Amino acid sequence: MSKKFSNLLRGYVAKPKVSISTGALGGLKSFLKEKSRTFFVIAFLTPFLAALTIMYGLPCALSVLMSFTDMGLSFELHFLNPLLKNYYTIFHVADPRVPVVAQTTILYVGCTLLINAGFSLVLGVLTAYCIRNENVASVLRLLWFLPRMTPVIIYALLWLWFTDPTYGPLSIVSSWIGLKGVRWLLDKPYSQLVMIAVNGYIGASWGMVIYVSSIKTIPLEIIYAAKADGATDWDVIRRIILPLLKWPILFVTSWQTLSLIGSYTEILAIWDGYSYTSGVEVWSLFTYHTAFEGYRFGYSAALAIVMATVALILVAIYFKVFGFKRMLEPSRIEV
């Protein structure tokens, strides 16, 4: 922990983008400023770095270690004979469920991402810009936010009611349009649709709030000026709002990808016991089942490490595509 920390600090370069010091005493002043800035950065980053190391660093290291073992219920670290045995099991498809689970996960993450990053953008723009009545907009936002506020158990209960084969509104409506007898939680393409919707409703509001608060920071003058020049709402959205939302879009997309890869609680709560046959067993749920139902903590850790690696690669791709380097730079003078 301390090594990483001190490296970070040693490497600190106290160069603000704009130099302030001028005049005769400039040298001494800037030296003092330098010192105070070092102190400043250390002070500002310490709590955060501590949290990062203790809450993430240690568990991470531990799970890498665990993935080389056959750790079971007794929680002892016995290293496996071929050290990478768990990984062989995954990649040589010695476990027949791995490819199925991988497929489900790709479908799940891909489709839900469209809602969580794409549809939430539509929601954000519409409720922040197109719906002018602030009260209406905030009520709508509240409604969209409801699933996120609801404890998982209740949320699962509500979905079980909604998709109930006999009384659920979904079954009733779907029988009108010729989908009679569809069991929304069990029959494969439908159950996967429900899975996507369940998490889409939770994720949509997250992106929406980020987009809305970003849109609200756009100076109204810019929009008024464009309007005065005869721009339509569509032009405003396309030419002013969307370009300014580049950063939030990158953020929400990459973040939601990672969140989705790691999310399983809602699926666990709703499809308790029949997730695999219903085609909703995603990778992280599989990891959970391996650990807390199969008690194969070592194998579970290996699964988790594979998952984290994939997430890492995805993030790298996102950063490349969106020009992350530019985003990484400290903020400069710009609106």
Add this chain to the structure above:
Amino acid sequence: MITAEGYRKLIWKAKIKWLIGNIIVYSIVCIPLVPIILMYGWLIAQAFSGVCISSLIPQKLTLKNFYFLTGPIYWGGTPLYKSYWPLVRNTLLLALGTTGLVVAITSLAGYAISRFEFKGRDPLLKSVVVVHSIPGVLFLIALMYILNTIGLYGKGFLTLLSVIIIKAGLESPMYTWMLKGFFDSVPWELEWAALVDGCSRFTAWRKVVMPLIFPGIAAVSIFAFLSGWGEYLLVLTYITDRKWYTLSLALSELTYQFKHVDYGMLAAFSLLYLLPAMIFFLLTQKYLMTMRIVAYKG
């Protein structure tokens, strides 16, 4: 020359266009909301019904489902908790504590990351994103080791406090990243001006920058509050003292193995569980709106 007739036509056209536009906008936002409205409608109907209902129409209207506000909470036929209110207190403590800590940690770190260049900054930022993808299951055991090492396991209130710290620690990378974006949007000149006026850096941060990123803080607070308010797994695993149980634990006990589940009471309980979160959301959302003016006229 446009005649009065032509003018009227133009106005009509504009009106129809406006109407169509609005219909499209509202239907995009509202139609997907129908399931949500139905679900929560059912929850409300069930909370006021004396029997188990499977439609949206409440039956045997009653307030009895809210009995737990004034007396012990029953599960099956026997009291599970002596009173509802300590649960609320503990949950509130957890949620507010987490929010406070998260805001403190992230606004400091977000600012430093946004404004300064230092070695290790890029890896730090990237690792913040990457750690997010580690499944929470793995933390439970490792963190329990740590908690035990510092002697905080099973110590009543101190354990709750450490759950708050853990929770805030787990949440903060995410919000630091989020706040960094907000800090980036604040023009550097404002701070510069303050520094030139002789403000210290801390004062500049406190007095100039922080108010400007209020929308960001509000958003972070909402998310941190909600996640603290709904936290289940950490509380379940670490808190052994019933006196410090939270609403989420009580809720899970009330649905325990789906035996003796009193749906009316459960619905009432859930409604009240949702209420503070809703209020908090509405309040912070209001600030989100007003702070905009400050941000660019100041």
Add this chain to the structure above:
Amino acid sequence: MAPQEKKKNLKQNILESEKISRREALSTAGKVAISAVVAGVVAGVGGYLAGSAAVPPPKTVTVTAAGKTVTVPGKTVTTTVTGPAPPAKTVTSTVTSTVAPAAAAIPIRIWPGAKGYDKYRLDNPKDVCAILNNMLASMGANVKIDFSGVVESAKLEKVIAAYKAKELPEILGAGHEWVGPFAEGGYIIPIDDYIEKYKLLLTDWFPYAWAWEAMRWKGKTYAVLQDTECRPLYWRRDVLKKLGWSDADLDALPEKIRKGEWTMEDAISVAKEAMDKGLVKWGFYHRPTPGAQPMFVFYVQYGGKIGDPDTGKLIADKDAWLKTLELFYKLAVEEKVMPAMAGTSWRTVHTDFVNGRVLFWFGGSWHWAEYQHVAYHEELGKVPEEWEWENLGFGLVPAPTKGLKPATNTHPWAFMISSQAKNPEVAFLVAVLQTMPTFDVRHCIYGGKLPSRATTYSHPEFKKNKFLSSIVYMHEYTSVLFNHPKMPVYTRLAFDTVTSVEKGEKKPDKAVEDLMSALRAEIGEEIVIKE
């Protein structure tokens, strides 16, 4: 007082900082931002005070972390090692002898699983300890039992955490399926020696072999049986009456099932008749989540064994599973008297049965009480017991065909002695003594459970309970799931397969192949597959 002063200071700081700031809007923003932090701190302090109201000097709480010895006037006593600061633990009920300032304390801590109707799982051991303490005090012994307990059961994550913290309580209560995992992890100890030593206390112990089997893991006994229940088949008397059954027919049905005269085949034809006449929407319901009833009941009826007590391995009998799946196929696909149950909510299951929309329901003995306490009925709400006797009937799960036996399944509750128990022998004794008939009977009656001691059946109080007395016979026909850490995986895979058959996705012969390969993949060497 100090925290209050602190609060004041904080408040002053905020006020002062307000004065400094010039722009109103800025200060509002700052105030809100800070107050979020302050709220946390203040709430924390408030909570701490509230918490410490019951907890003696806060200092002890913080520092005692490592403290193992506490000085009591006169003598130094090793308190408990209960770990740090016993007073800080929730002591839902503490039994302390009033005087004896310097008595050595033997801690008995318990996680019994005493929620709701099971409250006597906590109260029985508590009262046993009180009696023992009175005895000790009257003898003038310089020792006492320091009892404390919560109502939770021993859940894996909690047990692991407590074990690592060396805070595992003496007695762990959990479903018998946890005996395997806990023993495997080294969290509990075998008690065979104590059983041998105190066998006189156990002469009227539960007479059926399965009850002991459920407490074993790899040839050693790890737990004391706390209680049992059973899973009957319920039916609607009112619906059957509409089909022309007389009261006498209905009253004789349980006995006919017991003798194997009335089988699942008869049940299916009755269900079909009722559905054809429009009396019910469905003939059968079973639980919508993985479990024993009726998957493993049928499997056992068809001659399947769930596990081998000698080797400690699970068993999957392919032939028995095939027949079981064929029965489900017949119920759901061929005769269409049962829907695919997975995905139905528990609420629907219960409301449909209580309101007479389903004829047969593979339920559990606790449901009898549940219907009296939860408002499932659309007109009556909570139903009185007389209504149940009038409208509901119950019996064993009938034999699938003539020649096979009726059966049921039970889920024994186990009290295990932890490997970190300070005095395992005392813990064992408390666990055994709290099942003495006088204690046992009040638990059974209050909780709707079946006893762990044979003598309890003849206890007058028990005999008075009509429902319990009339299901006692089912124990002769019961089976239990096997004690194995992978049992939940087995249960889930079996349920998965049953679901795919009920949905009509797979024919039984294909499904059974898939089940076997899934079992092999997920459980591996720990399951023996009998072709």
